[in-house]
Amino acid sequence: MSIKGQAYIAGAFEHPTRKAPDKSVFQLHAECAAGALADAGLTKDDVDGYFCAGDAAGMGPINIADYMNLRLRYLDSTDVGGTSYIGAVGHAAAAIHAGKCNVALITLSGRPRSEGVQTGTGQRPGNPQVGDSPWETHFSPATTNVYGMVAARHMHEYGTTSEQLAWIKVAASHHAQWNEHAMLRNVVTVEEVVNSPLVSTPLHRLDCCVISDGGGALLVVKPEIARSLKRPLVKVMGHGESWKGQMGGDVDLTYSGARWSGAAAFAESGVKQSDIKYASIYDSFTITVLMQLEDLGFCEKGMGGKFVSDGNLISGVGKLPFNTDGGGLCNNHPANRGGITKVIEAVRQLRGEAHPKVQVANCDVALAHGTGGLLGSRHGSSTLILERE
Amino acid sequence: MAIMEDRKMPPNCTNPESDAFYAAAEEGKFMIRRCTACKKAHWYPRAVCPFCFGATEWEQASGEGTIYSFSTMLRSNFTMAYVTLKEGPTMMTNIVKADPEQLKIGGKVKVVFVQTDANKVPCFEPA
DSSP states (O other): OOOTTSOEEEEEEEOOOSOOTTSOHHHHHHHHHHHHHHHHTOOGGGOOEEEOOTTSOSSTTHHHHHHHTOOOSEEEOOOBTBTHHHHHHHHHHHHHHTTSOSEEEEEEEEOTTTTTOOTTTOOOOOOTTSTTHHHHGGGOOOSHHHHHHHHHHHHHHHOOOHHHHHHHHHHHHHHHTTOTTOSOOSOOOHHHHHTSOEEETTEEGGGBOOOBOEEEEEEEEOHHHHHHSSSOOEEEEEEEEEEEOOGGGOOOTTOOTHHHHHHHHHHHHTOOGGGOSEEEEOOSBHHHHHHHHHHTTSSOTTOHHHHHGGGTTSTTTSSSOBOTTOIIIIIOOBTTOOHHHHHHHHHHHHHTOSOTTTOOTTOOEEEEEEEEEETTTEEEEEEEEEEEO | OOOSOOOOOOOOOOOTTTHHHHHHHHTTOOEEEEETTTOOEESSOOSBOTTTOOBEEEEEOOOEEEEEEEEEETTTTEEEEEEEETTSOEEEEEEOSSOGGGOOTTOEEEEEEEEOSSOEEEEEEEO
16 A cells, blocks of 8 residues: 555645735635645635644644635644644545545645744743653753754764855755745855854854745645646655654764655655655755755765765756755745745646746656754654656 | 853753652752663653663662763853763753863763752753
């Protein structure tokens, strides 16, 4: 039993806003849903499955489904942080394959920028109901310092440098210059990245993603419906998910859950790393990208620094074009959750609808991968492989 | 960079699994839990062993460890760290009473309790 070829992504929409003080979060979700339906050529009444995650406030999917007044026979609100929406495509494909729904809507939206959320540096409140909180929250694991520990250990083990990490930001900025909606459109240099202020050692300000409002939506549909529409066919080939934590105290920051979710997705799809023409790689921080590329098998463990250097991730220049929308590092990171935009740009690439300056030639197989939560303490991991038919 | 000892740490929260730990901390004792079945120590402390689901019990730990990794936040000037305890497990903590520029992965550290508005919490300082 496999989801390979059993579902297609027929609609994809990224909200153009990056700052939305005049909109509510549920409004953004609904505007994204409407955008994806228009993109696919489907209507609201066609939706019979709905998938959301932690950004949809309320009781699981119920309050937001009520706002949109959807008629559903399948609901899923699995929350594994910012990567949830990559995993949701796999969940939707499985539900479609099992006959539980025909048209699955996935939405994400949020407005941390308008709300002034200090995403990467702020203290989070303790919650005694969460088992790890009495042991950790007072130490202020404020996102950037937890990712900083991952980067520091990688440098210690493998000799990775800040200049190598900077190349990831440089590549993202080369892509973002062509995206009219991107928050940061200036092309930056390695020197500018490593000379930007340190936030939490060894990560600099330009190693960090943006904080933005916005959102996105996807429509995953059964094959017969995809073929009845007028959009290019983007087939779900495989999906894998996992998580990784502190393993009872056997902490190992040198690898991520991508090792497992990636292997599962490649196995299900029958695709090899060398077949991937474009990769959307979650980029909360530069170190996130480097770690995931290694664990997905695009290079050997410890060789990520060398792999990302010299423009190897820049479309038209390097061997593995990544995040051609500018990614979280330059474009947007709606609701502090970058999963859905990873899938959306992969769909654009497979359809041939990316910006002409970054469109990958003959882009027939693409990967979208994400890490949710905190890479250095506990995180969800989702990998999705898609093919243009 | 300044020696770090001025940060006002946020108060810890507690639940029934952590109460005995923080009670011992008031007496300056650093406790960990070990499985009575597989004999392995773990962190963070749990009533159920994360390796074999066996029952666990408290034991006083040495308080000695080495820095596995660390990251110093510049704006608020404190150092987040993972410290590998002599007993085996690696724990999240803060390094205090140290110049962050002198810290190294692999450096030896020892436990020091820092008072918060709730309890004393286990931080580490250079040994």
